[in-house]
Amino acid sequence: MNKNTALISALFLAILIVTTACIPQGAINSDPAVSVPQILETTEVVVEEAHSDHDGHDHSHEGHSHEEYVTTPEVSEEEIAATAAAKAVEVRIAAEAKAQAEAAEEAARIQAEQAAAEEAARVAAEQEAQRQAEAAAAAAAACKTDAVHGVITSYCGYEGTYQSQVQAAADALPAELKTAFVDVEIVNGCHPNAFASMGRCVYGVWDSAGWDADTHGNAWSRSLWVSNRGVESGRLTDIMVHEAGHAYSFNIARNCVNEDTDNTYREDARTIFGGEEPFADGITAYYNGAGAFQNYRGTGTALSVAETDILEKMFSSC
Numbered sequence: 001m002n003k004n005t006a007l008i009s010a011l012f013l014a015i016l017i018v019t020t021a022c023i024p025q026g027a028i029n030s031d032p033a034v035s036v037p038q039i040l041e042t043t044e045v046v047v048e049e050a051h052s053d054h055d056g057h058d059h060s061h062e063g064h065s066h067e068e069y070v071t072t073p074e075v076s077e078e079e080i081a082a083t084a085a086a087k088a089v090e091v092r093i094a095a096e097a098k099a100q101a102e103a104a105e106e107a108a109r110i111q112a113e114q115a116a117a118e119e120a121a122r123v124a125a126e127q128e129a130q131r132q133a134e135a136a137a138a139a140a141a142a143c144k145t146d147a148v149h150g151v152i153t154s155y156c157g158y159e160g161t162y163q164s165q166v167q168a169a170a171d172a173l174p175a176e177l178k179t180a181f182v183d184v185e186i187v188n189g190c191h192p193n194a195f196a197s198m199g200r201c202v203y204g205v206w207d208s209a210g211w212d213a214d215t216h217g218n219a220w221s222r223s224l225w226v227s228n229r230g231v232e233s234g235r236l237t238d239i240m241v242h243e244a245g246h247a248y249s250f251n252i253a254r255n256c257v258n259e260d261t262d263n264t265y266r267e268d269a270r271t272i273f274g275g276e277e278p279f280a281d282g283i284t285a286y287y288n289g290a291g292a293f294q295n296y297r298g299t300g301t302a303l304s305v306a307e308t309d310i311l312e313k314m315f316s317s318c
Ligand SMILES: [Zn+2]
Pocket: 242, 243, 246, 277, 280
């Protein structure tokens, strides 16, 4: 074989190889990526493999491509919408959890504040109760240790604002009632036993035994009290007669016998009036009229004939 023959043979062989390499692909692929280089420089034929894989996909993206720009595939509108919806749900759940946590924190804070306020109120109430107990104990101790008989300013509950008016009302009493005032002290004050039992300064008190909050025998035994509150009620004259009636009942009528009944006038009068208090109110109505303040019989209640008779007989006999 000469040199020309060999060259022709090589060329023929190359054409044959190219043809057989392309034929199995079926119809000639128009894709440039699978086109066959046509340059033949030497007897050696360079065939750049550019076949497709089994899936028919191009391998040029696996490092063989010279493309410098890549655009990744877009997902469907449905997938985009689903992703956005999922994200929105995540945001909503997170917001709800945050709101719940904040609400729980606020509730805990309010609860703590309430507990603190309740504790403060409890402590304040205890302190107030303690203060009142100490004040009452101090007042009781002062009443027992400081009071001197005859010195009304030392008496427990002495007020004194209207002492002269109260004393003047006592001095203005009818002569019959004043007979009951031997060794009786007139005090403008808030009686300690009445205050302890009633919780306020009652208008007037007749105290034959000298009572403080819980015991008797104090320096102010046989005393007649009218409080500031009683004076300020505007009924001083009526209050004074009512209390003087008690003093008369205790000091005079209790020891004065009704010869018609052999009872004391105190006993008979209490029977007719229905007790010691209406008896004292009856004496008030007797001197000051039915319109006088009568706490028990009722202001405006006039005396019956029997009531008037027993009072007149008592005052004239005792
Ligand atoms: Zn009374």
